[in-house]
Amino acid sequence: MLKLDISKVAPFVSLETINALAPRVAEAQKSLEDGSCPGNDFLGWLHLPSSITPEFLAEIKAVAATLRSECEAVVVAGIGGSYLGAKAVIEALSNSFQWLVGGKGPVILFAGNNIGEDYLSELTAYLRGKKFGVINISKSGTTTETALAFRLLKKQCEEQMGKEMARKVIVAITDAKRGAARTCADKEGYKSFIIPDNVGGRFSVLTPVGLLPIAVAGFDIDQLVKGAQDMEADTSLAAQYAATRYALYESGKKIEILANYQPKLHFIAEWWKQLFGESEGKDGKGIYPASVDLTTDLHSMGQWIQDGERTIFETVISVENAEHQLLFPSDDENLDGLNFLAGKRVDEVNKMAELGTQLAHVDGGVPNIRIAIDRLDAYHLGQLIYFFERACGVHCQLLGVNAFNQPGVEAYKKNMFALLGKPGYEAETAAIQARLK
Ligand code: PA5
Secondary structure (H helix, E strand, C coil): CCEEECHHHCCCCCHHHHHCCHHHHHHHHHHHHCCCCCCHHHCCCCCHHHHCCHHHHHHHHHHHHHHHHHCCEEEEECCHHHCHHHHHHHHHHCCCCHHHHCCCCCEEEEECCCCCHHHHHHHHHHHCCCCEEEEEEECCCCCHHHHHHHHHHHHHHHHHHCHHHHHHHEEEEECCCCCHHHHHHHHHCCEEEECCCCCCHHHCCCCHHHHHHHHHCCCCHHHHHHHHHHHHHCCHHHHHHHHHHHHHHHCCCCEEEEEECCHHHHHHHHHHHHHHHHHHCECCECCEEEEEECCHHHHCCHHHHHHCCCCEEEEEEEEEECCCCCECCCCCCCCCCCHHHCCCEHHHHHHHHHHHHHHHHHHCCCCEEEEEEEECCHHHHHHHHHHHHHHHHHHHHHHCCCCCCCHHHHHHHHHHHHHHCCCCCHHHHHHHHHHHC
């Protein structure tokens, strides 16, 4: 099971202080369980893992098998919670040089998460002449970034594959009834999956939103779900992490830096940032979630972490066992002076870098939380996902915010639509033009 070590928080916030939060944590847990918390119509994620049936997973796998057999590439169109979970798991489980070594299944690409003209041009150029499919993911079915990319991809897919085949390789994951993505899927006759009403985007990785792309990439969704189920069965560590974060926040630590020592975990951190950032950053409250990839960023952000403003704490995700073994060779000339490492595994050096960094950061005034998983596989990622979701839910109750809305995200959309002259935004367009004069 995942391990949590908060002993390196003790020099900054005593364990008594954290333990004293137990009644409030229990209350937070209860409010999630009995649905009395704010945003209680979005609690579908809470017991989602244990509700997933083998039949449902078999249906996902069947659709994934079609995409795997028919396509050289599959584009996952989605933004925020509609792509980060899938991207995070796929990247964590993939060979780091996937692009070069290739694999048995299609290349998985992502779009609809930005409006970069160069990105989309280069993507469509790459797809030219290829057999490709699209998984169009949008709960609202109206998100501009995703809709824009999907319009381009649908057209290209139909042109290249023919309408009949396009119908086979375009899959929609959206609301049961509402939104343009649902209307389009029903009209075109695409295979579609429903995002449950009571599961918000950033909590949706264990719905088809994450499961289908991950299955198309060839990874074991049974094990992913199993890991999450095991974590759902015992939420005590997630609650302890939430209590520790809260005690640190109350003591003036406003920024949490999620650190990893495996480049493959980069997008797990991106997913985590969205989960915590969008859930708790509201009403003038919330820990700012940041991340670093180590040891890489010790040569860029390391100085700040060691010596900058002391408003940060660090949470390390440590993977205890590497998948491969690579030993440092001995060298007769020893020009680089590294013979003292000869015969050691690369991972041993990485682990000493991790320990050395932890000690240095604690000495420098940075409280340290350590989350350890045995290995980077689907089962342990499933554990990590539910652990963070649960901790986020509990922490938001401690903060007193609604974890499940994101009212702040609307502000940019209103301005963008007004600037683009979207029908219905005439008053906003006039107001914004006056402001820009
Ligand atoms: O967590 C969330 O709710 C958001 O990040 C959404 O996932 C994101 O805005 C995409 O929304 P949609 O799936 O409606 O296109």
